[in-house]
Amino acid sequence: xxxxxxxxxxxxxxxxxxxxxxxxxxxxxxxxxxxxxxxxxxxxxxxxxxxxxxxxxxxxxxxxxxxxxxxxxxxxxxxxxxxxxxxxxxxxxxxxxxxxxxxxxxxxxxxxxxxxxxxxxxxxxxxxxxxxxxxxxxxxxxxxxxxxxxxxxxxxxxxxxxxxxxxxxxxxxxxxxxxxxxxxxxxxxxxxxxxxxxxxxxxxxxxxxxxxxxxxxxxxxxxxxxxxxxxxxxxxxxxxxxxxxxxxxxxxxxxxxxxxxxxxxxxxxxxxxxxxxxxxxxxxxxxxxxxxxxxxxxxxxxxxxxxxxxxxxxxxxxxxxxxxxxxxxxxxxxxxxxxxxxxxxxxxxxxxxxxxxxxxxxxxxxxxxxxxxxxxxxxxxxxxxxxxxxxxxxxxxxxxxxxxxxxxxxxxxxxxx
Amino acid sequence: xxxxxxxxxxxxxxxxxxxxxxxxxxxxxxxxxxxxxxxxxxxxxxxxxxxxxxxxxxxxxxxxxxxxxxxxxxxxxxxxxxxxxxxxxxxxxxxxxxxxxxxxxxxxxxxxxxxxxxxxxxxxxxxxxxxxxxxxxxxxxxxxxxxxxxxxxxxxxxxxxxxxxxxxxxxxxxxxxxxxxxxxxxxxxxxxxxxxxxxxx
Amino acid sequence: xxxxxxxxxxxxxxxxxxxxxxxxxxxxxxxxxxxxxxxxxxxxxxxxxxxxxxxxxxxxxxxxxxxxxxxxxxxxxxxxxxxxxxxxxxxxxxxxxxxxxxxxxxx
Numbered sequence: 124x125x126x127x128x129x130x131x132x133x134x135x136x137x138x139x140x141x142x143x144x145x146x147x148x149x150x151x152x153x154x155x156x157x158x159x160x161x162x163x164x165x166x167x168x169x170x171x172x173x174x175x176x177x178x179x180x181x182x183x184x185x186x187x188x189x190x191x192x193x194x195x196x197x198x199x200x201x202x203x204x205x206x207x208x209x210x211x212x213x214x215x216x217x218x219x220x221x222x223x224x225x226x227x228x229x230x231x232x233x234x235x236x237x238x239x240x241x242x243x244x245x246x247x248x249x250x251x252x253x254x255x256x257x258x259x260x261x262x263x264x265x266x267x268x269x270x271x272x273x274x275x276x277x278x279x280x281x282x283x284x285x286x287x288x289x290x291x292x293x294x295x296x297x298x299x300x301x302x303x304x305x306x307x308x309x310x311x312x313x314x315x316x317x318x319x320x321x322x323x324x325x326x327x328x329x330x331x332x333x334x335x336x337x338x339x340x341x342x343x344x345x346x347x348x349x350x351x352x353x354x355x356x357x358x359x360x361x362x363x364x365x366x367x368x369x370x371x372x373x374x375x376x377x378x379x380x381x382x383x384x385x386x387x388x389x390x391x392x393x394x395x396x397x398x399x400x401x402x403x404x405x406x407x408x409x410x411x412x413x414x415x416x417x418x419x420x421x422x423x424x425x426x427x428x429x430x431x432x433x434x435x436x437x438x439x440x441x442x443x444x445x446x447x448x449x450x451x452x453x454x455x456x457x458x459x460x461x462x463x464x465x466x467x468x469x470x471x472x473x474x475x476x477x478x479x480x481x482x483x484x485x486x487x488x489x490x491x492x493x494x495x496x497x498x499x500x501x502x503x504x505x506x507x508x509x510x511x512x513x514x515x516x517x518x519x520x521x522x523x524x525x526x527x528x529x530x531x532x533x534x535x536x537x538x539x540x
Numbered sequence: 541x542x543x544x545x546x547x548x549x550x551x552x553x554x555x556x557x558x559x560x561x562x563x564x565x566x567x568x569x570x571x572x573x574x575x576x577x578x579x580x581x582x583x584x585x586x587x588x589x590x591x592x593x594x595x596x597x598x599x600x601x602x603x604x605x606x607x608x609x610x611x612x613x614x615x616x617x618x619x620x621x622x623x624x625x626x627x628x629x630x631x632x633x634x635x636x637x638x639x640x641x642x643x644x645x646x647x648x649x650x651x652x653x654x655x656x657x658x659x660x661x662x663x664x665x666x667x668x669x670x671x672x673x674x675x676x677x678x679x680x681x682x683x684x685x686x687x688x689x690x691x692x693x694x695x696x697x698x699x700x701x702x703x704x705x706x707x708x709x710x711x712x713x714x715x716x717x718x719x720x721x722x723x724x725x726x727x728x729x730x731x732x733x734x735x736x737x738x739x740x741x
Numbered sequence: 742x743x744x745x746x747x748x749x750x751x752x753x754x755x756x757x758x759x760x761x762x763x764x765x766x767x768x769x770x771x772x773x774x775x776x777x778x779x780x781x782x783x784x785x786x787x788x789x790x791x792x793x794x795x796x797x798x799x800x801x802x803x804x805x806x807x808x809x810x811x812x813x814x815x816x817x818x819x820x821x822x823x824x825x826x827x828x829x830x831x832x833x834x835x836x837x838x839x840x841x842x843x844x845x846x847x848x
Contacts, residue, residue, distance in 0.1 A: 135543040211573055218576070242672045243592050250596040253604030257576055260611050264569060276615060283608055303672075548749065552756045559763040559783055568773050575779050578760070582786050585756065589797045591807045594814075598789075601814050606782065606821045613775050613825045617832045627770060639766040646758035651751055657798050670796060670804045678804050688801075709808050716815050723819035730826035734833065 145238040149227045157377040158189045159435070164442050171446040199366035204267050207363065211265035216364070216371045219258025223375040225251035226382040231306045233395045233426035234405050244305040245293055248386060249286070252341075252379055256282045262372070263360035274359025277453055278343055284460045285341040289383075291468040292334035295475045296320045296327055296390040305386075309394030316398030317496030321391040324482075324491050326474035331391040333468050335437070338383035340460065342376060345445035349453045377438075384437035385430070392433055395426035548588055555581030566626065568618060572611050579603050593672045681708030753794035760787030774828045774838045778821060785817045 162177070165188065169176025181187025203212055228251070229244040231237035241247050256279050263275015299320055300308045312318050320327050340347040361372050388394055397404070405422030451459065482488040558577035565571045579602045586595035677683050684704040764783025771777050789810045796806025832838050 135546075138543055208567075208569065211570065214573065241592055243596055246600075247592070247596045250599035250604065253600050254580070256604060256608055257611070260608070260615075261569075261573060264615065272615075276612070279608060279612075283604070286604070545749070548752060552752060556756060556759050559760050562779060562783065563763050563767045563770065568776060571776060571779060575782065578783065579786065582760070582790060585753070585790055586793055586810075589753070589793050591793045591796065591810070594789075594793055594807050594810050597811055597814055601818050602782070602786075606818050609821055609825055610775060610778060610782075613778075613828055616829060617775065617838045627772060631770060635766050635770040638769070639762050642765065643758060643762040646762065647755055650754045650758060655750055655795075655798065656800055657750060670807060674804050675807055678808060683804070685805075712812065716812055720815055720819045724822050727822035727826040730823070731829045 149238060150224065153224060153227060153378045153381065154374065156381050156435070157374045158193075160377045160380070160438060160442070161189045161192065161373075162186065163439060164445075167439065167442050168446045171443070193370065196366050196370045201366050201368070202363075204363050206267035208265040208267065211261045212267075212363075213368075215258045215261035215265055216368050217258075218261060219255050219375045220371050220378075222251060222253075222255030222258060223378040223382065225254070226379070227385075229305065230382065230385045231309060231389065231394070232430050233423045234310065234403060235306055236395075236423055236427055237306060240306055241304070243303045245297060245303045245308075245386065245390070248305075248382065249290055249293060252382060253283075253286055255375065255379065258375070259360050262364070266360070266363040268363060271360050271362050274362070277349065278360055281347065281453075281456055281460075282341050282343065284457060285337045285347075285464075288460060288464040288468040289334060289337035289341055291465075291472055292330045292337060293386065293390065295330040295468075295472055296323075298472075298475055298479060299323055299327060305389050305394075309389050309396070310403070312393040313396055313403055314401045315496075316393065316500070317492045318396075319391065319393040319398065319492075319496070321393075322492040322495040322499065324475065324478045324488070325495070326471045326478055327391065328495060330468070330471050330475070331387065333464055333471065334387060334391070335440075337460075337464060337468075338387065339441055339444065340456070342380050342383060342441070344376075344380065344441055346448040346451050347456050347459075348445075349450055349456060380438050380441055381434055384434040384441070387437055388430060388433040392437075394433075395430040397425075397429050544588070551581055551584040551588060555585065568614050569611075572607065572614055575610070576603060576607055579607060590670060593675055678707065679709050679713060681706050681710070683707055750794060750798040753798075754791060757787045757790035757794065760784075760790060762787075772839050772841055774831065774840050775825075777840060778824045778828070781824070782817065782821065785813055789813050 162185065166176040166184070177185030177188035179185060180191045203209065226248045228239045229237065229241045229247045231240075231244070237244075259282065260275050260279045263271045263273075263278070266272070266275075296308070297303055300311055302308060308320075312320060316322070321331050322328065361369055364372060400407075404425055405419050408418040408422040478488065555578055558574045558581060561574040562571050562578060565574060579598065583595045583598040583603070586592075586598055674683070684706050686704055760783050764780045764785075764787060767780030767783060768777050769780075771780065792806040792810045792813070794806075795802050796804060796810075799806075828838060831843065835842060
């Protein structure tokens with residue numbers, strides 16, 4: 124695209140304009156995603172807690188609730204504690220924000236639909252997200268309050284510790300793929316859903332779950348969010364931040380949630396591929412129509428849409444887990460990383476290396492992905508059927524144990540669920 | 541001025557000013573924050589020089605590792621009067637003079653030397669440019685260099701054609717990794733929480 | 742003094758020299774032991790910038806510059822960890838990190 128523009132303009136200016144446009148599109152997308160996620164979080168948390176969530180602002184489903192929240196945050200008073208370090212308090216927000224958003228530079232949304240096609244894309248994304256920790260530390264220290272300092276240091280220790288098993292779990296599909304270029308990894312998972320690296324062998328299957336856990340922990344989401352729990356540390360490192368500053372931290376958090384979901388999608392879930400068609404959609408549409416550019420654009424748009432839906436689904440799972448599981452204590456958080464996830468990821472790494480070597484000897488190991496893929500599909504269909512079946516029954520019929528014991532004394536409230 | 545020069549000047553000015561700020565700032569935590577900007581700027585310099593892998597390694601290890609370690613150290617030892625330690629004016633003057641003299645010496649040496657430079661054609665060719673594939677090949681032994689050492693002249697006094705020998709940097713990498721592991725275990729043992737016996741005179 | 746025909750390399754080398762000098766002055770001037778450690782990091786970064794700049798611009802010193810820069814980064818991590826452990830032990834024993842008070846071996 125730079126070359127096309129430089130026909131009209133000075134090449135340096137063309138490059139600058141393309142860079143600014145790409146950056147604006149990325150920032151706009153992440154901001155839009157954050158708006159969607161905040162609404163999603165409130166709706167999902169409401170439903171899980173047996174209430175409705177926002178229903179008033181913007182129609183029956185409260186679509187504009189996030190806008191109202193944003194307006195409220197904008198007009199809030201910007202208080203800075205007197206004992207806060209004035210410069211560090213203000214700057215820390217932007218460091219966290221930049222660290223989170225820098226990761227999107229190398230994240231492909233479709234086939235070559237990427238701002239910067241780095242050969243070491245995965246490594247760069249991990250590196251960019253690791254700079255967010257410093258913003259947290261400075262925010263905790265710069266607030267000038269004990270709770271913020273404790274929260275900030277705990278957060279920093281947690282995030283830094285979970286980076287290690289997260290990086291090891293990222294190496295596992297990179298070993299299978301043979302490249303760190305996320306576009307190439309996505310292209311390798313073309314075709315049916317059994318080509319996804321999730322189903323490639325049992326070790327990458329385990330790696331996905333371990334990666335997702337480590338990613339949730341390093342985004343400081345529940346159940347690993349002790350450092351920002353109200354009952355523990357008021358709000359941790361962002362206690363003293365109000366209004367727009369707090370919303371920047373929030374956007375950084377949702378940004379990194381989408382970034383790790385994007386990495387998980389590309390590395391394990393087939394990226395932009397639907398998993399049902401056996402070819403690359405944009406190229407097929409371009410080829411079968413005899414070179415129509417607009418169909419190529421449509422194909423790329425479908426790819427981007429599939430990728431975004433997969434990323435949003437993983438974020439939805441993170442939100443779901445947050446409102447379902449209880450919080451872990453800080454020592455439990457650190458022990459989960461050091462005693463369970465880190466050895467587990469090392470075992471998976473050794474396993475996948477051995478598997479790759481064994482697959483060169485025994486060719487039949489390649490068919491494991493079909494077995495795993497079909498098994499997972501069957502499991503998914505069974506879960507959906509069970510979930511649909513449970514809609515017509517009341518909780519007293521579904522849950523044994525405590526409910527059944529109370530049945531003789533209290534009349535069961537028979538009603539539609 | 542083209543984009544490359546403009547970007548270089550931006551990144552260089554940011555890095556240079558923040559490096560000076562690290563020296564000048566009295567508050568140790570703010571000094572660490574300026575060091576963050578310096579290290580981030582250095583990572584930017586690496587990306588400008590086309591060394592993607594080194595730039596990402598700088599971010600992940602220096603910013604996301606060493607700097608966190610330094611800041612944890614600052615937090616553990618920063619108690620009131622130790623956050624800002626004043627330095628006397630005489631020491632300031634001497635340090636500034638020595639620093640400026642050293643910089644002038646280095647700068648004049650740099651600017652008066654002529655170095656051979658790589659042409660753009662060589663950089664644009666993916667075979668000979670220094671992308672991460674070349675880096676990986678160098679680690680694995682797929683890279684060949686021409687040694688500069690003098691080869692022994694054979695008895696026939698025929699001029700020797702410089703040979704290409706393969707080099708592999710994987711062994712030093714492994715040694716460095718094991719070294720890092722051992723050092724970190726040792727440092728963790730050294731810095732373990734011991735029972736405080738009070739001030740030892 | 743013949744100037745360098747390629748100004749870009751000189752620019753990077755000057756930046757490396759500036760980082761080095763700042764680090765050296767920081768090491769000499771700071772009273773806080775962790776400030777000295779920050780000076781060491783600046784020195785190493787200055788040297789690394791030189792390495793990578795030569796790797797890019799010098800035809801005979803190609804990718805080895807980047808490899809050496811990688812080694813320097815890893816070694817710097819190891820050295821920072823040890824230095825910090827020493828500083829923490831010093832703090833535990835003396836209740837201060839002021840390097841001017843470390844004069845027990847003096848004389």
